[in-house]
Amino acid sequence: MNAVLIEDEKLVAREFAFKVAKLDAGVTIVQTLPSVKTALRWFGENAEPDVVFADIQLGDGVSFEIFQQYKLSCPIIFVTSYNEYAIQAFKVNGIDYLLKPVDPNDLQRAIAKARSLIKAKPVLPANLQELIKVLQQPGSAPKPAYKEKFLGNARGGWVPIDTAEVAFFQHETLNFLVTRNNERYTLDYNTMDEIEELLDPAQFYRASRQFIVNIDSIHSVKSLENSKLILRLRPPHQTIEIDISRQKAPMFKRWLDR
Known part of the structure; x- marks a missing residue:
């Protein structure tokens, strides 16, 4: 066996x-x-x-x-x-x-x-x-497929956004997509779990219930005395701070340190 x-x-x-x-x-x-x-x-x-x-x-x-x-x-x-x-x-x-x-x-x-x-x-x-x-021979199995574009809602229409251009996803009653250029769009997804399943886990991390962040948007990580982490993003999102719980902190460190 x-x-x-x-x-x-x-x-x-x-x-x-x-x-x-x-x-x-x-x-x-x-x-x-x-x-x-x-x-x-x-x-x-x-x-x-x-x-x-x-x-x-x-x-x-x-x-x-x-x-x-x-x-x-x-x-x-x-x-x-x-x-x-x-x-x-x-x-x-x-x-x-x-x-x-x-x-x-x-x-x-x-x-x-x-x-x-x-x-x-x-x-x-x-x-x-x-x-x-x-x-099952090498090259014949399908590669894991991740979403390449999202449709952001904009004034009654939609704007296609490359997933690589997404800085982070955020939940605030509705689910939002925020681009590297700080453009903000609502999404037609009911939960953050649905969005998370569509993303490459090597590129995006579920930092909390409210945030899924692109690794390329991370500027720095601050460690607190209670073992929690504070995640800071690159400009133009430098004012945003994302809390990472003590339980998720070790896994996040390993994900970031590759």
Whole structure:
């Protein structure tokens, strides 16, 4: 049973691989993926494994971003230090949710569950298997597609705006788009979550419930004593300060420091 491990800490990854090998010699971890970016590229260029072991919080985002781009049919076993993502995990083919440090008995039961699900899968016809292999060759898988333009509302009409020209998105009763030139438009999206799903996570960051910011618009970051961060933008938006919570601060630092 071939497995992929998504884990950004090398020591943790080695220890987990050792634990898996000790519990079940039939499981081989064929690849360890340390980031969302690396995982997106790997799943776009390789055949789907039999099972995925995935941490949730990675240096450049959360692993759910991977499974939103690639709808995997294989079982996913989440291994994390955080218990607040359990419901979301089971929406993306998750079959188990293990908290670190992982109990060997829980891990063994999760592997057994994955194995039983794999055995229960219907066998595809040979010609369909060959077609899937061809489609999974490098260059044949679709690239993650992100929105290239937004339509901003302007006096009863619309203005097309390149996504690259957006400085930030802001929620104030309505959802707004603000360009690098400080042009401001309302958008026909009900929530910021809808907008966030359309954006490249390497370029845009959900700094708070009210703001999604373009990395190229960030001027500086100030650290406060309570571990919160204050994000300051480049001119002409230098008067805007965006609070980043203590909980989001470590993830934001990793996203910015690439």
